Amino acid sequence: MHNFDFVKPATLADALAALKSDGAQALSGGQTLIASMKQRLAAPATLVSLTGIPELKGVCIGEGGLHVGAATPHAEVAREAAKHYPALAALAGGIGDPQVRNRGTIGGSIANNDPSACYPAGVLASGATIVTNRRRIAADDYFQGLFTTALHEGEIVTSVVFPIPQKAAYVKFDQPASRFALTGVFVAKTADGVRVAVTGAGGDGVFRWTEAEAALSANFAASAIAGLTVSPDGMIHDLHGTPAYRAHLVKVLTGHAVQAAA
């Protein structure tokens, strides 16, 4: 790994100032970035740790629903969100392994937007709002493709606000070696209808399965999607699963998620 200057500010203002320097990059839990740096896929000149900033941490109920600070580790979301939004807490509690959950954070996960990551499905299905140091971004506008988001240079996620659905569940089919989702589906039923977000399948990353949303909004039962088919076109193809296999999983897991939520 190339060397770099390490800074650990105690306030968001200091972090934003430090991020203005040339080649500076945010470090949250490091569970993705450190591996990329070891492979020299990333070589920041300065790393700005976000883990010592109290205003970026914690889970609480506030305006618009459940607020999760960007630098809150997955394990803390699993514990603290359980009574407010159990499906989201369960998602966080199923990420990776205990050590990854003790360091990895929601901000790092959605900034990275790995096509097989869990949080993007929870954020998109919940219709959450991504709050940055500059603006508020609707989940529908935020995820823009493989490892691509609406974030600009120097912009950081500060929190994510989740409206709390009436019923919800995330069902993940583990890829047992990486522990990421081979395919995962998050279903959320709200007063305005049902949202279904799929991770681990789309070649462009997380996406909404709109036909299932329409069917489930009319009738929130696994049988409502029985007649639907999922096209494998554009789905991820790797040694763990073909596009057709993933398309099949999308439908099966959606049914399981509806049952788990009901």
Place this chain on the structure above:
Amino acid sequence: MTKVSMTVNGKSVSGEVEGRTLLSSFLRDGLGLTGTHIGCDTSQCGACVVHVDGRAVKSCTVFALDVAGAQVKTIEGMANPDGSLSVLQQAFQDNHGLQCGFCTPGMVMSAAALLADNPSPTEAEVRHGLEGNICRCTGYHNIVKAVLQASGQDVSKIAAE
């Protein structure tokens, strides 16, 4: 080089590190605490697990400077004060929960964190809690049994497979 200080196994320590110095390197090369093993260096195997402020982390995927000031515990801090094995370590020995021993420091640290959170786990909870630790020798069964025994549960009915 920057000076870093933290508390390791109850003692205040400090050393000179670079930005890129991993906690695992600081512990092993800086402090000579080579009980923390490096198996994969890619956050897959769990051989490098230590506790930072009471929580299990993979020390190969944490920068030393990011945990400046923290309370760190390594396998060297796990024995009883008189040097005898702790209940958990003794349970690994009693149940043949190790063979080559390479994964054992990480297994013990992960298991200790698991038991601190959940003092009487089920077998399924132990397996879930050890998902971040890979063992190439034992087949896990005796490790799980050791953790259950350390939690004070009766393991005599669990067959040694």
